[in-house]
Amino acid sequence: MNLKNFDYLPPEFNNRVIKYISNSTKQVFLSGKNNTAYYSLKKIQKQINTEAAKNTSIDLKTYRERLTENDFIKLIKNLPKGYLTPYRKGTQWLTNVGLLKVKNEIENSKLIGYYSLPALSEKLNLKKVLLVEILDEFIDKRSGIFDKNREIFYYLKFLNQKIEQINSIANPDKKEIQINLMAKELNG
Structure with a gap:
């Protein structure tokens, strides 16, 4: 909900209206930076679910840039559990699809004798630092x-x-x- 169309109204009035809508509909809204927009938590969760169902990872950088710090933290605490894993680096989160692919690649690497971080990173479309964290847990360095x-x-x-x-x-x-x-x- 973009509040630029209502910039002639006092900001406090707009905030009270949003709070009223939130309370009456039991919907959680996240505020954008400078309180110029509000975002539905439920809608963001659906977008994240859709993206997580088809990608190896999702990057929440755009949400971090748009939301206030407190509301970004609220988003992180309410991320959909069924699609995301606990593995993350910065704003990039590994999805369950990505974790399955990483585990398959680890099994394949045991057959061929080695794994290459740059090749896996490119193949799975994952940042190398995130891949290193995951592989550290699943591969015995010994x-x-x-x-x-x-x-x-x-x-x-x-x-x-x-x-x-x-x-x-x-x-x-x-x-x-x-x-x-x-x-x-x-x-x-």
């Missing part, structure tokens, strides 16, 4: 090592297979080339 830049995690099983392949090479020159390639890959 099961492998990161490359020098901490962007690719190699499982020990994968590394052991690579080392066995290199050890099986009879030609010392080819063996040294493969060792150097592996070292370069791990050192980014």
